[in-house]
Ligand code: BEZ
């Protein structure tokens with residue numbers, strides 16, 4: 283096409299795709315380019331603004347390392363990661379939520395009732411529940427991969443003071459599908475804001491805070507894996523999570539209980555002398571097919 287105009291350029295782009303283009307690639311590229319072109323037309327995007335957009339992408343690439351995923355973070359704060367999650371969540375199962383960049387694979391096994399708090403200060407939280415199917419039946423042998431920040435708001439991979447798997451654990455549930463562990467009550471924290479994504483947040487007058495949460499990945503043979511989080515219902519950032527991860531069914535009450543109610547059969551049974559917090563959170567998995 284020689285006579286490319288601002289009105290026909292999207293169709294010209296589509297015409298450039300060869301007949302052999304895979305149909306899904308055609309659909310995705312066609313839609314992406316249509317929306318990009320409409321965005322430029324709608325906003326009457328200037329050269330300077332276009333250059334700033336390119337500089338943002340270059341800035342993300344410049345800070346990207348094995349431990350720092352600025353493009354994923356950009357997707358998170360723009361709501362794209364959460365939207366993709368919600369588009370593919372299974373009705374009837376527990377809602378999924380963002381994975382985030384701080385999960386470390388290969389966490390050490392955590393037995394039923396195990397303790398992740400160790401020597402750390404802060405309120406103790408006992409988290410417990412059942413991993414079940416959509417009919418409410420426990421799923422024996424399901425695995426729960428758990429991770430959270432230390433009380434300083436940092437994940438192990440961000441903090442030289444913590445060992446690799448601090449506040450990470452992998453629990454396999456028994457016949458009754460039950461899990462339980464003690465930890466320190468998670469704290470609110472900020473996503474990294476010292477790079478290009480931080481510049482976007484500041485330009486939009488947004489803060490980098492996430493409400494406090496526990497992360498879970500729940501897997502079981504024959505079931506769809508679930509990546510999710512639990513939030514306490516009194517967190518000040520629940521209604522303004524900077525990565526859009528909060529869903530109604532993931533918000534739970536952390537109830538204070540006297541030391542005398544600490545259950546038997548846990549690593550810390552008989553050693554708890556102060557009141558502690560307790561949260562019950564059952565996880566429902568959807569069958570694979
Ligand atoms: C997190 O919850 O660990 C997280 C999620 C998205 C971006 C940054 C952190």
Ligand code: FE
Pocket residue numbers: 382384495497
């Ligand atoms: Fe997190």
